[in-house]
Amino acid sequence: MKIFITGGTSGIGLSLAIAYLKEGHRVAVCGRNIKKLPEDFLSTYPKAEAFNVDVTKREEVLKAIEDFSKGQLDLLIANAGISEGTKPNWPNFESYRNVIDINVNGVLYAFEGALNIMKKQGRGHLVGIASVAGFMGLPGAGAYCASKSAVLKLCESLSIDLTPQGYDVTAICPGFIDTPLTRQNKHPMPFLMDAEEGARRIKKAIARKRPLYVFPFRMKILVTILDKMPRFLYRLIFKIPGARP
Ligand SMILES: NC(=O)c1ccc[n+]([C@@H]2O[C@H](COP(=O)([O-])OP(=O)(O)OC[C@H]3O[C@@H](n4cnc5c(N)ncnc54)[C@H](OP(=O)(O)O)[C@@H]3O)[C@@H](O)[C@H]2O)c1
Structure with missing residues (x-):
């Protein structure tokens, strides 16, 4: 398969990339700073490519996907994302704009770039990495929750539109995964999982073409209760x- 992963320079994206590369797939990762990749990444995995891309720059995203795919793309994983960091109780609108721009527009540009290629093939699979935070408003995370809710609903809607036309769409909602993003959290992180295990589960859900995958199971139960109460x-x-009331 040919797979493009946005934000694959660390964390979940990098673990996913390595898992696919170990199976012999061609994988492109991108980030604002590909120097963050492990030094031996490209030499260890000859089928890997890395692109310096800021996902808020539409033209950069479209070009990188086109350059990598050369007319063939099987799977696009829109994974690049940031959180709000210190969880302030007063909105920081500059930070909010940044979160929305990366976490929402970044996904839109990646999906657009992928569908430009996939449309010519008549098939392909789009994956959006949302979060359990997309199910409810959490304190100090207004923009992050809003952005992940947007990704969830975008994927659900696209799944309804595109699945009958031969394209697959998956929304992934991880609980807490141990990555540079969560290492800045000061609050408790129940059911924390390492990035390799997270990637293994995400990969399995993608292979099964699940429209929605919320994990781990205990977090799914907790989130469902909080969402429906x-x-x-x-x-x-x-x-x-x-x-x-
Ligand atoms: N870790 C968790 O518990 C958890 C839970 C639910 C959902 N998620 C989601 O999973 C995704 C990956 O997060 P992670 O935990 O693996 O965090 P991470 O290790 O910080 O990885 C984030 C990735 O996104 C990239 N990125 C950020 N802004 C970008 C931009 N403007 N343009 C291009 N790339 C950009 C980063 O690369 P550069 O720094 O090189 O740009 C990095 O590769 C995010 O969407 C996050 O919201 C994470």
Whole structure:
């Protein structure tokens, strides 16, 4: 397969890239700084390519996907993303704009670039890395939750539109995975999983062409309860004064 992964210079994206490369697939990763890749990455995996791309720059994203695919692309994983870091309780709109730009526009540009190629093939698989944070509003993470909710709904909608036309669309919602992104968190991270195990599970869900994959299972249960519970109860969890039905 030919696979393009945005944000594959560390964390989940890099672990996914290595897992696919070990199976002999051709894999491109991209990031703003490909020097972050392990020094021996390209020499260890001759079928790997790396592109310096900022996913907020549409032309850069489209060009990298086109240059790598040369007319053939089987799988696009829109994984590049950032979080808001320190979880402030006052909105930082500059940070919000950045989060939305990378986590939402970055996915749109990657999907557009991939579909430009896949349309000519009449097949292909788009994957968006969302998050369990996309199911509800969490404290100090307004833009991150909004961005992941957008990716979730985008994938669900595209899945309905494109699956009957022969394309697959998958939304992945990981719980906590141990990566540079979560290492900055100061709050507890239940069911934390290492990136290799996370990548193994994501890869399996992609192979099964699941439209939605929320994991690990215990996190899925927790998120489902939090998502479906009456909102006044949800607000009580966060001790919101005057929370009422
Ligand atoms: N870790 C978790 O617990 C968790 C849970 C749910 C969802 N996720 C999602 O999983 C995805 C990967 O996160 P991770 O945990 O693996 O974090 P990570 O190790 O920090 O990786 C993020 C990747 O995104 C790239 N990136 C960020 N901004 C970019 C930009 N403007 N243009 C191009 N690439 C950019 C980074 O590369 P450069 O720095 O080189 O640009 C890096 O390769 C994110 O979408 C994240 O929201 C993570």
